[in-house]
Amino acid sequence: VAPEVMAFAKQFPNVFDSYTDLEDGDKNPYIFNPMTGNTRAFCSPRSLAKASNIIAQRTSLGSAMLPALAGTVGEAAARDMEALVNLADQLPLFDNIVKDPTKTRVPDSIGALFILAFLLSGRVSSDTIDPVMTYAGRLSAVSFEAHALFISSLATNGAKVGMACKNRQFTQAAATLGKFF
Numbered sequence: 001v002a003p004e005v006m007a008f009a010k011q012f013p014n015v016f017d018s019y020t021d022l023e024d025g026d027k028n029p030y031i032f033n034p035m036t037g038n039t040r041a042f043c044s045p046r047s048l049a050k051a052s053n054i055i056a057q058r059t060s061l062g063s064a065m066l067p068a069l070a071g072t073v074g075e076a077a078a079r080d081m082e083a084l085v086n087l088a089d090q091l092p093l094f095d096n097i098v099k100d101p102t103k104t105r106v107p108d109s110i111g112a113l114f115i116l117a118f119l120l121s122g123r124v125s126s127d128t129i130d131p132v133m134t135y136a137g138r139l140s141a142v143s144f145e146a147h148a149l150f151i152s153s154l155a156t157n158g159a160k161v162g163m164a165c166k167n168r169q170f171t172q173a174a175a176t177l178g179k180f181f
Contacts, residue, residue: 002052003119004088008081010118015043015077029076041074048073055085087111091119098128101135106142113139113146121153126163133169140173151177 009015012030019033027036030043041047051073058065065085069078090112096104097120107113117139124132140147151173154164164170 001049002055003115003122004055004081004084005048005052006122007115007118008084009048011084012077012080015048030074041071043073043077051081055081058085084111084115088115091116094119094123097135098131101131104135106138110143110146113143114149117146117150117153120150121157121160124154124160129163129167129170133167133173137169137173147173148177148180
């Protein structure tokens, strides 16, 4: 699943709500709700996975991305997801981060930094942990929160935490972060 979709789901957890749990008068524009007529395009785990494929092809889709997303996850979710994708386009390439972690540009936008934290924690491997941790150290100078999100996302990923714990920069960052929680 594309990091932008993961960030969207984290930012808008109500996309996983059920209309049966809504109180009278409550509205959720993201979900299937036969009571309001929202039955054609809505968010679900399956439609979000399909949206991930659309987002992966955003360069070739161009301006057709928004209508494709709207037909997949609904209008409200498509507009919010498009905003996150526009932030994601401010991100440096992962390969550039690995090749030159001390000189690769760090985004200015806090939204882009949060998406970058998800991207890095999802893509890091035992081969790339050292340069990624060097680059992530630079995030803390711009945004403590983005750096904390990266470290905590990596620390809670069962498949990657063992690899991360072998890296001295990660263990130091996690220990420092532990003081705040």
